[in-house]
Amino acid sequence: DTAVSQTPKYLVTQMGNDKSIKCEQNLGHDTMYWYKQDSKKFLKIMFSYNNKELIINETVPNRFSPKSPDKAHLNLHINSLELGDSAVYFCASSRDSYNSPLHFGNGTRLTVT
Amino acid sequence: GESVGLHLPTLSVQEGDNSIINCAYSNSASDYFIWYKQESGKGPQFIIDIRSNMDKRQGQRVTVLLNKTVKHLSLQIAATQPGDSAVYFCAENEMGGADGLTFGKGTHLIIQP
Numbered sequence: 001d002t003a004v005s006q007t008p009k010y011l012v013t014q015m016g017n018d019k020s021i022k023c024e025q026n027l028g029h030d031t032m033y034w035y036k037q038d039s040k041k042f043l044k045i046m047f048s049y050n051n052k053e054l055i056i057n058e059t060v061p062n063r064f065s066p067k068s069p070d071k072a073h074l075n076l077h078i079n080s081l082e083l084g085d086s087a088v089y090f091c092a093s094s095r096d097s098y099n100s101p102l103h104f105g106n107g108t109r110l111t112v113t
Numbered sequence: 114g115e116s117v118g119l120h121l122p123t124l125s126v127q128e129g130d131n132s133i134i135n136c137a138y139s140n141s142a143s144d145y146f147i148w149y150k151q152e153s154g155k156g157p158q159f160i161i162d163i164r165s166n167m168d169k170r171q172g173q174r175v176t177v178l179l180n181k182t183v184k185h186l187s188l189q190i191a192a193t194q195p196g197d198s199a200v201y202f203c204a205e206n207e208m209g210g211a212d213g214l215t216f217g218k219g220t221h222l223i224i225q226p
Contacts (some may be wrong), residue, residue, distance in 0.1 A: 045214070099206060106154070
């Protein structure tokens with residue numbers, strides 16, 4: 001069973017569109033995250049979400065918004081997509097919000113044309 | 114902000130040899146460190162972690178060394194195998210930090226037959 005699963009695996013869309021990426025974890029973890037990996041493989045945190053507390057990386061545009069319907073899900077909504085949003089987006093979860101390993105999904109490759 | 118980084122972008126070793134991947138960090142408040150392995154098309158996979166009250170920790174074929182004096186972290190992989198070929202990331206978190214892990218830039222380990 002996949003511990004952290006995200007869909008879709010690939011997403012190709014045009015500039016200006018709105019899209020969502022879904023993430024689910026079955027590990028019973030309390031904290032979930034979204035990371036962005038650029039073309040140079042650099043991983044940068046976008047959001048962490050723990051018990052309804054959202055911590056946002058201040059560099060993330062407000063076109064990006066996480067939505068958590070319950071503890072096992074953290075979806076990522078992106079409005080007005082731009083070319084620079086093209087990247088691989090990873091969802092992750094951890095037992096608590098610090099000092100425990102993150103478990104990652106296999107990523108969603110977003111291509112904006 | 115402070116960052117975590119890796120010294121070598123690419124490391125090539127012969128199959129069966131030992132490999133050492135290095136990482137420097139600059140945040141003196143960091144107290145939790147993790148090594149991840151990322152294979153092509155997959156998310157980062159947890160390898161081993163270490164807390165700042167330790168200077169060495171061993172796993173199966175892997176050893177992590179932490180030198181807090183010079184803010185240096187290394188991952189040793191013994192008797193490398195073709196399946197060890199991947200990009201390796203170090204990551205760190207600060208005590209009480211609730212904003213996830215900060216990742217280094219990654220080292221691409223290539224195992225030569």
